[in-house]
Amino acid sequence: MSPVSKRGPRADASRNAARLLAAAREVLAEAGNDAAFDVIARRAGVGNATLYRHFPTRADLLVAVYADEVTTLCERGTRLLDSADPIGALFAWLDEFVVHIATKRALALAATEGTNERRTALFHQWHAAITSTAERLIRHARPALRSDVTATDVLTLASGAALSTDIAHARRLVTMLRTGIVAQPGSATDD
Template identity: 65%
Template sequence: MAPGTGGSASKADANRPRRADASRNAALLLAAARELIAESGSGTAPDEIALDEVARRAGVGNATLYRNFPTRGDLLVAVYADEVAALCRRGTGLLEDPSPVDALFSWLDDFVTHVSTKRALALAATEGPVGRRTELFDRWHESIRSAAAGLLDRAREAGAVRPELTVTDLLALASGAALTGTDAAHARRLTALLRGGVGPGGNPADG
């Protein structure tokens, strides 16, 4: 063994538990924040949740909360980023579904529910310096667009949707359903109606 190797290994080993604890604490804090936001519904804005309560539910001290998420905005960004990641993972998993069109519209149900129920969180998370919202929204939108594109490509190749339908069209239509629906259930109903319009038998768009 080369001189000093053992010391370096010991130092690395000593750091591992700390990194594991930090990851575990961050996950507990995100879960607690997500739970509080869900419980508050429309009664409390996401940017008004009590940080002391987040730390208490996570079973950690306030110092640990601020070490992981120095500001309320940092915490909300992390919570919303997790929601986007979960939506995209759902899309990846559905690529294995034997019915491309069922997979696409199953994911669109998740998408419209996400938009209709997480909009306040997304807006609260991106309050801050000029350009922050644009930068974060662009990043999240690109991830969602990529997930949608994979599912749409499969449905198009299977002849289950109109060949000229683009991912931009699809997300615009689904977002419209999410933002104009009276609630998540109504948004999903609108999406089901959309399915007939984008199918291969739909009337071609004018122009």
């Protein structure tokens, strides 16, 4: 290995990759998962060769964009752990989670087209990160929640809402979920 390769990517290469991801996020949101690569490269202010150097295939780009979306969602959850209102923090994050599921599902599926092994590995990685974030938020809110509530429960209910209706209604359903998982004095599951 040469001394240059031990140092990692050059600063301009890292900046280009970040600009490409940001541009891809925007263009894919506007034009869909089949957006032209040259539009993404132009928006990022780089040439097509630079785009292909960083993301040789459409799948590579879509995986990077969706992974970035998951990272952003999880980082938001981590920041919310500092909230003085743990229930409010949990539901603020769940609101973002519902929007994420409703608006990014097609991207996640497109990013993982191909072999089942690749889809399974990527979905497992993304699911684990999101579940871990939900678990930490639930632990933070635990004193005010029903004792039997799990991250899986909450994510399943929120995902179901996101996949079954429009975004506004899904967000309303998640708000209603709050009544069901917050501990009620004297409830059988609160012992």
